[in-house]
Amino acid sequence: xxxxxxxxxxxxxxxxxxxxxxxxxxxxxxxxxxxxxxxxxxxxxxxxxxxxxxxxxxxxxxxxxxxxxxxxxxxxxxxxxxxxxxxxxxxxxxxxxxxxxxxxxxxxxxxxxxxxxxxxxxxxxxxxxxxxxxxxxxxxxxxxxxxxxxxxxxxxxxxxxxxxxxxxxxxxxxxxxxxxxxxxxxxxxxxxxxxxxxxxxxxxxxxxxxxxxxxxxxxxxxxxxxxxxxxxxxxxxxxxxxxxxxxxxxxxxxxxxxxxxxxxxxxxxxxxxxxxxxxxxxxxxxxxxxxxxxxxxxxxxxxxxxxxxxxxxxxxxxxxxxxxxxxxxxxxxxxxxxxxxxxxxxxxxxxxxxxxxxxxxxxxxxxxxxxxxxxxxxxxxxxxxxxxxxxxxxxxxxxxxxxxxxxxxxxxxxxxxxxxxxxxxxxxxxxxxxxxxxxxxxxxxxxxxxxxxxxxx
Amino acid sequence: xxxxxxxxxxxxxxxxxxxxxxxxxxxxxxxxxxxxxxxxxxxxxxxxxxxxxxxxxxxxxxxxxxxxxxxxxxxxxxxxxxxxxxxxxxxxxxxxxxxxxxxxxxxxxxxxxxxxxxxxxxxxxxxxxxxxxxxxxxxxxxxxxxxxxxxxxxxxxxxxxxxxxxxxxxxxxxxxxxxxxxxxxxxxxxxxxxxxxxxxxxxxxxxxxxxxxxxxxxxxxxxxxxxxxxxxxxxxxxxxxxxxxxxxxxxxxxxxxxxxxxxxxxxxxxxxxxxxxxxxxx
Numbered sequence: 001x002x003x004x005x006x007x008x009x010x011x012x013x014x015x016x017x018x019x020x021x022x023x024x025x026x027x028x029x030x031x032x033x034x035x036x037x038x039x040x041x042x043x044x045x046x047x048x049x050x051x052x053x054x055x056x057x058x059x060x061x062x063x064x065x066x067x068x069x070x071x072x073x074x075x076x077x078x079x080x081x082x083x084x085x086x087x088x089x090x091x092x093x094x095x096x097x098x099x100x101x102x103x104x105x106x107x108x109x110x111x112x113x114x115x116x117x118x119x120x121x122x123x124x125x126x127x128x129x130x131x132x133x134x135x136x137x138x139x140x141x142x143x144x145x146x147x148x149x150x151x152x153x154x155x156x157x158x159x160x161x162x163x164x165x166x167x168x169x170x171x172x173x174x175x176x177x178x179x180x181x182x183x184x185x186x187x188x189x190x191x192x193x194x195x196x197x198x199x200x201x202x203x204x205x206x207x208x209x210x211x212x213x214x215x216x217x218x219x220x221x222x223x224x225x226x227x228x229x230x231x232x233x234x235x236x237x238x239x240x241x242x243x244x245x246x247x248x249x250x251x252x253x254x255x256x257x258x259x260x261x262x263x264x265x266x267x268x269x270x271x272x273x274x275x276x277x278x279x280x281x282x283x284x285x286x287x288x289x290x291x292x293x294x295x296x297x298x299x300x301x302x303x304x305x306x307x308x309x310x311x312x313x314x315x316x317x318x319x320x321x322x323x324x325x326x327x328x329x330x331x332x333x334x335x336x337x338x339x340x341x342x343x344x345x346x347x348x349x350x351x352x353x354x355x356x357x358x359x360x361x362x363x364x365x366x367x368x369x370x371x372x373x374x375x376x377x378x379x380x381x382x383x384x385x386x387x388x389x390x391x392x393x394x395x396x397x398x399x400x401x402x403x404x405x406x407x408x409x410x411x412x413x414x415x416x417x418x419x420x421x422x423x424x425x426x427x428x429x430x431x432x433x434x435x436x437x438x439x440x441x442x443x444x445x446x447x448x449x450x451x452x453x454x455x456x457x
Numbered sequence: 458x459x460x461x462x463x464x465x466x467x468x469x470x471x472x473x474x475x476x477x478x479x480x481x482x483x484x485x486x487x488x489x490x491x492x493x494x495x496x497x498x499x500x501x502x503x504x505x506x507x508x509x510x511x512x513x514x515x516x517x518x519x520x521x522x523x524x525x526x527x528x529x530x531x532x533x534x535x536x537x538x539x540x541x542x543x544x545x546x547x548x549x550x551x552x553x554x555x556x557x558x559x560x561x562x563x564x565x566x567x568x569x570x571x572x573x574x575x576x577x578x579x580x581x582x583x584x585x586x587x588x589x590x591x592x593x594x595x596x597x598x599x600x601x602x603x604x605x606x607x608x609x610x611x612x613x614x615x616x617x618x619x620x621x622x623x624x625x626x627x628x629x630x631x632x633x634x635x636x637x638x639x640x641x642x643x644x645x646x647x648x649x650x651x652x653x654x655x656x657x658x659x660x661x662x663x664x665x666x667x668x669x670x671x672x673x674x675x676x677x678x679x680x681x682x683x684x685x686x687x688x689x690x691x692x693x694x695x696x697x698x699x700x701x702x703x704x705x706x707x708x709x710x711x712x713x714x715x716x717x718x719x720x721x722x723x724x725x726x727x728x729x730x731x732x733x734x735x736x737x738x739x
Contacts, residue, residue, distance in 0.1 A: 091591025430580035434588035
């Protein structure tokens with residue numbers, strides 16, 4: 001079979017999928033849920049409950065505060081204990097709602113049965129409304145509100161929907177387990193999104209290191225007779241699951257600098273998002289749970305798990321339930337080892353996009369001492385976006401915002417290939433990330449000023 | 458042989474002469490009329506080109522000052538009043554006296570007072586750290602300690618104290634150009650009046666956390682209790698977001714607040730040692 005891949009850059013880290021055979025287990029509810037209002041890209045949600053209110057599982061507790069924002073639902077039933085700032089996993093203050101859990105009484109109108117509903121609603125507006133009302137966001141990492149992505153701006157048309165099952169990050173197996181255990185739901189979810197986009201071509205893309213997932217997808221598609229679905233097998237290469245890389249691999253099209261995937265007719269959604277869409281549309285079930293991998297190189301194999309967690313469970317609770325932090329863990333990461341964020345606050349809670357609790361040993365995580373850049377160009381050949389990381393770092397250190405923009409720092413996807421490939425251990429991405437933020441801010445301010453000037457005319 | 462040398466000298470000299478005349482004529486023709494005062498002002502400037510005045514360098518400052526009709530808004534923090542007096546003399550403008558300023562580090566979270574709860578392993582840059590996360594301690598406001606201010610200072614006036622992990626400003630070298638203020642991503646450094654004989658009182662903390670949270674993160678944090686405001690006769694202290702701030706334009710340096718502060722967050726520097734203590738010492 002012809003294995004697809006993106007055309008430039010990329011690295012080949014060991015995939016370390018140690019927890020691939022651990023089936024999904026449901027976590028019991030803790031005493032207190034700590035629900036963040038900033039679980040999605042865009043404006044944080046506004047709390048709509050008050051301290052002392054009784055809430056039921058699945059009830060709306062946060063409403064979107066803008067076009068790019070999403071609903072937040074209560075992950076358990078109980079009493080609202082407090083509303084106020086709490087620390088997220090990087091120690092920053094974000095509005096949280098604390099709920100003292102009393103049982104698990106669900107709000108009305110939610111179908112909790114496990115029967116598979118294969119009939120796809122015809123009405124596109126109904127599908128989008130269900131997805132919006134149930135707070136579905138992209139679970140591939142960026143947590144972009146799904147209903148916005150499935151509703152392209154007038155004038156642009158989706159030609160291909162790509163369901164992203166690449167899971168190219170080492171260690172992570174949550175998407176893989178979803179693909180194996182909830183295959184039929186994923187297939188139906190993909191078909192629902194295909195309907196919402198006007199029955200376009202739909203490709204479920206899976207990396208070659210997940211043959212079980214590919215087999216169960218084939219079986220489910222044969223069983224359900226869903227039209228218009230294809231499977232694409234991708235070569236194992238990081239970052240194969242990057243949005244723009246996936247479009248390149250599957251459609252052989254390149255998204256222009258600063259452009260959105262829809263500009264080349266593509267929409268990319270994660271497999272877990274497909275499952276969330278299935279549950280939101282067919283079962284009217286809000287996005288209050290997701291699958292998370294507890295893994296790491298210093299965690300014994302028998303203690304590795306894939307858990308179905310409810311949003312708002314503190315990381316410390318999950319770590320405790322899984323047997324505590326293992327000996328020899330030097331760094332705890334939420335997300336994969338390439339793009340994930342180090343956890344500096346274990347009391348922080350899980351959010352919709354949480355995908356892992358990763359324990360890395362000193363050996364795996366300690367960076368080599370930095371030496372001088374010798375301009376070997378390995379970072380430039382590893383960059384899947386065709387940038388020159390060594391140049392970007394020099395410009396960032398000099399504070400040259402115009403130069404950074406000319407060198408397209410805004411196209412960086414923060415995949416970490418440059419840092420991974422650097423023989424001098426220069427912390428390239430560390431310097432590029434804030435520079436990208438700065439340039440993006442300048443571009444946004446310029447766009448806003450141009451818009452204001454237009455409005456004046 | 459001799460003729461070759463002779464011809465070479467003659468041709469090159471005449472070529473030089475002709476080109477010199479051409480250059481002279483061109484220079485006359487395209488001469489840019491410039492206010493001669495710009496050169497004179499630039500000559501008295503310190504020549505550090507630090508940008509502390511808000512212009513790209515000393516020349517840009519001189520141009521701007523000459524173009525304007527007053528000296529309002531034009532001030533060289535490096536040269537201070539003596540230089541500005543010379544500038545005013547050259548231009549014939551009136552000079553408003555400005556109190557000399559100095560960079561003040563408003564964080565007292567030493568390694569001892571503010572224990573680390575995690576270890577940072579990335580690029581050694583305050584800017585990078587603060588873009589990534591809240592920092593190695595529980596205080597998300599205070600000094601990160603990677604020394605962006607040290608490398609930003611054009612006068613070498615800032616150094617990191619290895620014991621406390623905090624930057625130290627050398628009062629003799631600091632010119633209050635403000636480079637460190639711009640470089641600090643946390644806004645820890647502030648330009649404050651230097652004070653008579655360098656005496657000044659300031660709150661050495663910028664944590665906006667609630668008292669209990671701030672105290673848990675750092676023993677010498679300002680907890681916003683308001684005791685200092687109560688004892689201040691000059692009404693120089695205001696409390697906003699759980700943080701006390703002393704307005705240096707109103708402060709009378711009575712030091713009552715220093716004694717009152719329960720966490721020692723208020724610092725008084727360069728005050729002479731009390732006579733009573735000296736007597737005790739003897």
